[in-house]
Amino acid sequence: TSSWVRYAAIGAVAAILVGALVFSGVVGMKVWRQHQIDAAGEQAQAVAVAYTEVLTSVESDKIDENFRQILNGATGKFKDDFTQASIQLRQLLIDNKSGAEGKVVNSAIESKATDKVVILMMVDQSVKNVNVRDQRVDKNRMKITMVKIDGRWLASDLTYL
Structure with missing residues (x-):
């Protein structure tokens, strides 16, 4: 009987150790996943702030370069919409000798995932x-909605609030 008790004790200790390892693995994976999501949010927010300042800053004598930078940071429907609108907008800006300088004064993440982050911007x-x-x-x-494509954060949607 003493060997049976010893085997039962060894089995119980082994089961507890296996359970602790499984629990640690599950918790560790959840913590790692949240870290990845948080890091993606921070990266996308930094890119979105810089991009928004490019988007809201324009000089009529540098319009082609401004538009090239805007399109380089855009994707999807937002890129398509801007491409279409830029034809008329370009001439309007040139004719009126328009200029603008945008500065993000505050930003906050509304939602985040590893490949898509939505950011709220306050711009002067x-x-x-x-x-x-x-x-x-x-x-x-x-x-502004940022999506990660081929390792780059790009603007896929923009809504004025």
């Missing part, structure tokens, strides 16, 4: 053109 945009003597500052609020 100084605007000037031939019809406005003094620069004016527009306070824009927007929601």
Whole structure:
């Protein structure tokens, strides 16, 4: 009987160890996954802030370069929509000698995953053109969706709030 008790004790200890290892593995995977999601959110937010400043800053004498940078950071429907709108917008900006400088004053992550992050932006945009003597500052609020494609965070949607 003493050998039976000893085997039972060894079996119980082994079962507890296996259970602890499984539990640690599951918890470790959840922590690692959350770390990946948090890191993706931070990366996408940093890219989105820089991209939003490019998107909201334009000079009529550098319009082609401005638009090239905007399209380089865009994808999907947002890229298609901007491509179509840019034809008319380009001429309007040139004709009015328009310029704008955008500065993100605050941003926050609304939702995040490893390959898609939605960010809320508060942007102050100084605007000037031939019809406005003094620069004016527009306070824009927007929601930008960033998606990770081939290792790059790109804007796939933009909504003014």
